[in-house]
Amino acid sequence: MRKIYVFDTTLRDGEQSPGVNLNTREKLEIAYQLEKLGIDRMEAGFPAASPGDLAAVNAVARAVKNATVIGLSRSRENDIDAVREALIGAQDPCIHIFLATSPIHRKHKLRMEKEQVLETAKSALQYAKKYFSKIEFSLEDAGRTEYDFIAQMVSMAIGEGVNVVNIPDTVGYLNPAEYGAIFKYVKENVPDVEKVQLSAHCHNDLGMATANTLAAIQNGADQIEGTINGIGERAGNTAIEEIAMALETRQEFFGAKTSLNLSEISRTSRLVSKLTGMVVPGNKAIVGANAFAHESGIHQDGMLKEKTTYEIMTPETIGLKESKLVLGKHSGRHAFRERLIDLGYELEDELLNQAFARFKDLADKKKEVSDDDILALIEEKLVSTPGVFELETIYVTYGNQSVPTAKVRIIKEQDQAIEEDAEGNGSVDAIYNAIDKATGEEVTLSDYSIKSVSRGKDAQGEVHVVLTQNDVSAQGRGLSTDILEASARAYVDAVNQLIEKRKTYSNRERVSL
């Protein structure tokens, strides 16, 4: 069966979603999970965006073992140099160079004629060739480009010896018939087209990214580009899990498949949602909480002895298992460790001890500790980094007939204790005012959300906040059985991240593709 290569851009196009701000530790955690999922190629970032981006791409490049690691670059020598530096230490580095080709982009953005576009791309590729043995070239906004000019550009790229040519629908404008027709045209009209792999990269502005990508596959695309959960700018990119499951479920129709480990889909989806703060709605295809009929507890009309009556895929395929209530306050370190291994985590002793301590705290507060609770603890632990400020105690009084007050005690740089109190128009507002006083940082809260980790009144809550200071944004997360404590922890975490990020992430440049 024909293999479709999977190019994941969760860490680049996905990370560009408004409000998403991954730090290096978080990017690494996602990269490890993407390797488990079995993606072939991983776009780790846009190194020219800022020194912080370059460093994060380098960290991923050094950590990834099996996938090709890719850095994005405009058609400029400076950008290409940034990718060179960022990919030092990669096992299998690849540069991804792009230039816009559509009339509207040529006129308004590039202010170039076709010839200049061809020449600019050609020089960039020639420069890149000196340093890279693997190159992907993208025609930005190919979806709105003249067929003959697409062919010319693809032909030029083949002449320069690139490995992959990507034909994106940058603005999410096309429908499947149109997008498939472009691939058919290129396959039939570009000489030596068999020398490159063709790639599909779609956006979901009109809700057609998945169908368009599948149409490209039917018309000869060798590679698909997308993100986990379909995150990305605007309405996002193609959701990789949808393509993988469509090919799997309709194998006889498409005659093509990815080499993903499908049973890692669910775990990957949860991790990306958690670390990016991008919610996966209940009705999301494949990975939404309601996606599988039998999960919903609906009593169907009549006796349904045959699951396939309403189920075209099984939840087990994507690694979804019923959460088991297994551990409680009497569970020991050994049982905890075994459960973790079952869930896919083998931790070093020190991390295991820390996680076990948090588990014991939780089991004191919560009668039954579910798999979801444990996963939340572990994932939190794996990506947490010590920062300048640490929240020690928090005390809040709230009444709807009085003014809410909060008192916090924060440790600065591991030795200086700062206590502050404040009022607010609500309990969280009071807490945040007190923390602001304690840290002395002027920040704006630009996003705040809470999610229950498990069900029931004693569930853990996970708070996600985004703080902004000048042009730098950072996210923070907090996990607790109490929403006030989780809110406080998330805020302090975000302040720490902000302090870290502003050193290297200011004036960050962004690109679209």
Next chain:
Amino acid sequence: MRKIYVFDTTLRDGEQSPGVNLNTREKLEIAYQLEKLGIDRMEAGFPAASPGDLAAVNAVARAVKNATVIGLSRSRENDIDAVREALIGAQDPCIHIFLATSPIHRKHKLRMEKEQVLETAKSALQYAKKYFSKIEFSLEDAGRTEYDFIAQMVSMAIGEGVNVVNIPDTVGYLNPAEYGAIFKYVKENVPDVEKVQLSAHCHNDLGMATANTLAAIQNGADQIEGTINGIGERAGNTAIEEIAMALETRQEFFGAKTSLNLSEISRTSRLVSKLTGMVVPGNKAIVGANAFAHESGIHQDGMLKEKTTYEIMTPETIGLKESKLVLGKHSGRHAFRERLIDLGYELEDELLNQAFARFKDLADKKKEVSDDDILALIEEKLVSTPGVFELETIYVTYGNQSVPTAKVRIIKEQDQAIEEDAEGNGSVDAIYNAIDKATGEEVTLSDYSIKSVSRGKDAQGEVHVVLTQNDVSAQGRGLSTDILEASARAYVDAVNQLIEKRKTYSNRERVSL
């Protein structure tokens, strides 16, 4: 240009999403908004499900002025009778009868041969004809049905004089080429096919509902069925807003359009999300918070003088306006009323007075009251119903070094004050334990979520909870500048709803389509 009829099933297929529980007031509020949006046909529910469902459909039927109101029915006389009763008072009633046609459903669910399926449907249609002048017939799981049997069934339905024949992809299995081909086949092979309208009804299990529906339109479908925000069982139904905007954006390609008032899309989406509790993710096509590039605040590379470089639709088209900060504590009743009219709400005096009182309370706590804040207040007010219990005061102390405690004072049936206090493993847990003591109701919390209404530390939070008791579930919402108060209000609201619903909604039957 060819008109595509829009059949909205937000109140039926959408309401069947796990966790969604609309009461009659909420169904009415959505129905009013759907009329503003300009949908042609509205499926209000499945009257045979329970007496409560029947009553809710009847309330919608009597309220709706312009759209056809539809009740769903299995191919059974009892179901048809329930629809008759439910549609009493409708201006333009229509019954929607279905029967499964695929081999897998015939064998495992119906245990019928083709002939029996034909006969069963035929008798149902003949019975329905006595009472209804408008009938839609659906072939459940048509997507996996033999072409020739589809043709036979459609032909039978035409013979019985139905107005619309719906050919659903019930399990979300097909891709656009396949789904389009069914419509083409039916158009070309069924005699007298021009006597009925053909309808497309898709599910999004593989992420292709939108593309499939558009393929049906290209191949002759006259009507599309879907829901706002694509809610529905499993991965949901076709998102109506995506179809409307795809037809609008690519008019020259499709040569077809709906008669929706596109500028009501944004408002409808927000209302449905709020009342169903189904989150719209940031990266949702059309209605996600990030869907429009210029909203994201991203600094694009280079000078973008021309918006169309990255924007294929404008946010104004769907009625999205920049939120203006207009009102504060010194704003009077007149200014408030004017602002409401601007936002599309003309309230009667009593409602206006109540809303203004809440606005003043809010303005005391919050410096700047945004349009989003005002809309949240109004929408809350419009759907709120007085219940058995009313929360009066709440007092909470929380410290991460001590045991959280809560005290609540609740008024029962407008005269009996009940005060209770309780501890918990967190502040919300303590509050909910205290409320449980006060109400004496044994309930399970099956869902809890919070959303910020606007940005910033002093934003209002909206809490959505789902409570379950035996086989009845009910949702509640609470709005406040404090998350503890919002949590308490939502819980009390849900208890009230539950008490109301258990009278008429127990042993509710559900069907899929």
